Ligand code: PSV
């Protein structure tokens with residue numbers, strides 16, 4: 001059986017990065033429901049992320065999205081974050097919200113638009129230089145709605161050219177996280193639709209290019225833990241964008257739709273000794289909280305990842321290997337299910353107490369008065385949102 005002390009230590013050392021846009025208003029194409037107290041600028045988003053970190057102790061980094069989090073002085077923003085007790089994490093690029101990008105960004109048939117898009121990627125690296133961020137997260141909405149609309153192979157060439165120029169600009173400690181997505185906004189063909197395409201481009205680029213798995217970006221029924229296992233074996237798994245889905249890219253709280261899938265993913269991570277932050281995988285959230293209170297939802301999401309991780313850490317690996325090697329199908333499955341069916345909440349409560357935290361982060365947040373304070377203070381101005 002795994003040693004309890006080692007399990008607790010791994011849980012204490014775990015790091016989860018939260019997204020600046022998760023604190024802003026969001027919705028569907030039908031309606032965005034504004035919430036009181038929502039941040040109006042990047043500084044207020046950082047303050048909310050810092051609150052999540054204060055109550056969970058494992059979320060000290062915040063991903064930014066440019067231009068949603070554009071400021072004049074990124075070094076100053078970084079210092080502001082440090083004063084709050086957090087750090088700026090991945091820099092997300094945005095080449096999908098400008099009229100020029102109607103037919104694509106780096107894959108656009110117009111070389112002038114491809115130049116503009118690539119320049120944005122390079123600008124994001126300059127921001128990383130100023131903030132000390134390691135990760136450049138690239139997601140391209142590029143694709144086609146109709147057969148024949150553009151040249152599928154030619155678009156891959158254009159993509160490779162832009163990625164190569166971006167890769168060459170990376171510093172020694174910086175890397176690319178290339179994200180794929182099955183569909184949306186393009187409906188017929190997407191230029192980076194799956195992990196295989198992302199992986200092939202990363203291989204062409206070099207060791208500083210890795211794949212990011214957004215758990216909401218697959219066809220229903222996809223075995224995501226297989227993708228995790230494959231990329232781990234190739235040392236090309238750079239990060240996760242955690243969220244959960246019932247239908248498409250729902251961006252709901254991770255672990256809400258399918259906690260068993262999250263456990264199976266974390267089981268592959270733990271099995272490969274890839275949980276330790278030193279291994280280099282960035283465990284990020286990429287979520288939108290459209291109808292639920294945002295800060296408690298982010299805290300809940302962090303806790304959901306912790307619970308799946310704790311269960312994965314409890315898998316009796318020796319017993320599992322023995323059963324696997326003996327061809328004991330039911331025995332091996334039972335070892336895994338025993339861990340999954342363990343109630344790890346008391347263990348996590350202990351971990352939090354050891355860290356000097358309240359064992360119940362959501363209740364502690366509600367008691368803290370933070371929500372009442374931001375609702376009273378953040379009046380006037382324009383609330384931030386997904387896309388602004
Ligand atoms: C695209 O759906 C995506 O997953 C990318 O990571 C974007 O940057 C993010 O969502 C924006 O919410």
Ligand code: MN
Pocket residue numbers: 139179214241286
């Ligand atoms: Mn994502």
